Amino acid sequence: MAAPSVRVTVDILAFAVHEGGLEILLVKRKYDPFKSSWALPGGFITEKDETLDAAAQRELVEETNVSNVYLEQLYSFGDKGRDPRGRVVTVSYLALLQEEELEIKASSDASGVAWWPVKELPALAFDHAAIIAYGLKRLKYKIEYTPAAFSLLPTKFTLRDLQIVYEAILGHEIDNRNFRKKFLGAGILRQLDETSQETSFRPARLYEFSEQDFEKLPDRPVFIF
Amino acid sequence: MAAPSVRVTVDILAFAVHEGGLEILLVKRKYDPFKSSWALPGGFITEKDETLDAAAQRELVEETNVSNVYLEQLYSFGDKGRDPRGRVVTVSYLALLQEEELEIKASSDASGVAWWPVKELPALAFDHAAIIAYGLKRLKYKIEYTPAAFSLLPTKFTLRDLQIVYEAILGHEIDNRNFRKKFLGAGILRQLDETSQETSFRPARLYEFSEQDFEKLPDRPVFIF
DNA sequence: ACAAAAGTGTTGCTACTACACCCATGA
DNA sequence: TCATGGGTGTAGTAGCAACACTTTTGT
Numbered sequence: 001m002a003a004p005s006v007r008v009t010v011d012i013l014a015f016a017v018h019e020g021g022l023e024i025l026l027v028k029r030k031y032d033p034f035k036s037s038w039a040l041p042g043g044f045i046t047e048k049d050e051t052l053d054a055a056a057q058r059e060l061v062e063e064t065n066v067s068n069v070y071l072e073q074l075y076s077f078g079d080k081g082r083d084p085r086g087r088v089v090t091v092s093y094l095a096l097l098q099e100e101e102l103e104i105k106a107s108s109d110a111s112g113v114a115w116w117p118v119k120e121l122p123a124l125a126f127d128h129a130a131i132i133a134y135g136l137k138r139l140k141y142k143i144e145y146t147p148a149a150f151s152l153l154p155t156k157f158t159l160r161d162l163q164i165v166y167e168a169i170l171g172h173e174i175d176n177r178n179f180r181k182k183f184l185g186a187g188i189l190r191q192l193d194e195t196s197q198e199t200s201f202r203p204a205r206l207y208e209f210s211e212q213d214f215e216k217l218p219d220r221p222v223f224i225f
Numbered sequence: 226m227a228a229p230s231v232r233v234t235v236d237i238l239a240f241a242v243h244e245g246g247l248e249i250l251l252v253k254r255k256y257d258p259f260k261s262s263w264a265l266p267g268g269f270i271t272e273k274d275e276t277l278d279a280a281a282q283r284e285l286v287e288e289t290n291v292s293n294v295y296l297e298q299l300y301s302f303g304d305k306g307r308d309p310r311g312r313v314v315t316v317s318y319l320a321l322l323q324e325e326e327l328e329i330k331a332s333s334d335a336s337g338v339a340w341w342p343v344k345e346l347p348a349l350a351f352d353h354a355a356i357i358a359y360g361l362k363r364l365k366y367k368i369e370y371t372p373a374a375f376s377l378l379p380t381k382f383t384l385r386d387l388q389i390v391y392e393a394i395l396g397h398e399i400d401n402r403n404f405r406k407k408f409l410g411a412g413i414l415r416q417l418d419e420t421s422q423e424t425s426f427r428p429a430r431l432y433e434f435s436e437q438d439f440e441k442l443p444d445r446p447v448f449i450f
Numbered sequence: 451a452c453a454a455a456a457g458t459g460t461t462g463c464t465a466c467t468a469c470a471c472c473c474a475t476g477a
Numbered sequence: 478t479c480a481t482g483g484g485t486g487t488a489g490t491a492g493c494a495a496c497a498c499t500t501t502t503g504t
Contacts, residue, residue, distance in 0.1 A: 005230030007268065008303070008314050045231065045303070050406040052303040052314070067229050076301045078233070078270070087270075089233050089277070089314065091301050147468070152248075160483075165483040177485070185465095202474040385456075401493070402458070410492095426454045427501040 007061040007085045010056040011042030011190045013092060013135040014066065016099035017152050021117050022034040022168045023099065026133060027063050028112035033084045034125030056093040064113050065105035070096050070151040072136055084129045090130050096151035143169055144224050158185065158196050158204035166225060188214045231312045235281040236267030238317060238360040239291065241324035242377050245394045246342050248324065249357060253337035257310045258352030281318040282286055289338050290330035295321045299360055307352045312450040317356050319378035368394055369449050375434040383421050383429035384408065391450060399450040411446045413439045
């Protein structure tokens with residue numbers, strides 16, 4: 001049986017919320033094809049990669065210096081004409097990051113790495129614009145049915161911070177009373193005896209997400225607003 | 226950059242509900258590796274496949290004689306040791322079928338093709354048992370949030386038929402009054418002026434799923450029981 | 451008349467939406 | 478004292494779960 005060889009990449013959609021807006025991490029390509037275009041971080045899988053997940057972790061570190069993050073496989077893209085060099089199947093991954101805690105750094109393959117607001121993306125290489133559109137749809141969905149939003153926040157956060165994450169991703173405002181009621185009633189937040197300081201007005205209570213309490217819930221909660 | 230070539234397969238999880246139980250379509254391998262084991266239908270993508278979806282359609286026809294069905298990409302598997310022949314990345318697909326309307330037929334690559342109840346699967350080749358476990362989880366989820374269940378039924382069906390599909394996939398019984406109420410209230414079923422005949426007792430009303438009405442719903446309904 | 455499955459309503463409860471004001475703090 | 482965001486309660490509504498009996502048909 002002729003089994004034509006194909007090249008496989010993993011590409012990462014790394015999202016973060018920054019100043020009330022959703023952003024994605026992109027690298028500027030140094031080489032052809034699509035030299036000087038912005039693209040998703042990622043690359044070919046190697047002999048050493050034990051799993052696709054591991055390959056995604058590795059590529060993210062190599063291309064952007066970002067390590068040790070929540071990563072989840074999203075979808076695979078394999079249309080014939082999507083890469084001018086030949087058949088390339090791309091397995092896309094979703095990463096949820098806290099921008100402030102990272103020090104991004106371009107690899108030698110790239111001439112730059114930067115956060116881009118998803119509402120003002122540059123021209124993108126390959127079919128990466130379509131991949132991002134797909135990822136955004138999935139992300140909206142995910143925060144409504146899973147505790148994924150907490151991966152976009154530091155361990156200690158205020159309810160307002162959490163609400164900002166939801167508003168940035170869903171793209172609309174949420175009534176703060178109902179928002180707080182739903183999360184406080186869900187029983188998955190631990191209130192801390194600390195308040196956020198950096199303000200010149202009333203400090204807000206800090207909370208932590210409790211993975212254990214979430215797992216113990218009889219039914220999965222729904223965070224639809 | 227050394228881009229090691231990888232082989233890519235598409236494998237299909239073809240489900241159907243038969244006599245109240247959920248079944249999956251498997252083929253018996255004629256050649257090594259895993260000669261004589263049962264496996265998911267599927268195979269390597271070829272130069273001619275324009276898309277991964279098209280490759281899945283093609284493989285399903287070639288290996289089982291099943292054509293023209295609902296197909297949806299599920300997940301990709303690429304652990305290093307999963308195929309003894311070397312690196313193989315498998316893109317899995319979900320197909321939802323009506324067993325009665327199909328005439329399955331083994332290809333020349335296989336020594337058999339058969340429906341297997343998911344509760345009594347045979348020993349399986351590669352990591353196909355894990356792939357099926359994953360697919361089952363996704364299928365349960367899908368019927369609760371999408372109209373996927375209708376793909377497992379003929380165009381005309383009774384409410385009881387529909388309930389049997391839900392019970393087979395979810396694995397528990399459902400109160401029939403609440404079940405009917407939810408579906409009749411959802412506004413996505415068209416009642417026909419026909420009844421099912423084949424019974425020796427009271428005939429049941431037939432219904433059709435209305436794709437258009439489903440699309441027109443302001444919010445997606447939730448079919449959780 | 452009987453066996454078998456089709457079909458039907460109500461009640462209590464929970465959870466949601468919509469909505470506007472007072473509170474605590476630092477400057 | 479003022480500006481700023483933090484924090485709170487209620488009333489009306491909609492949707493859900495739990496529950497058992499009558500109807501229709503063929504034999």
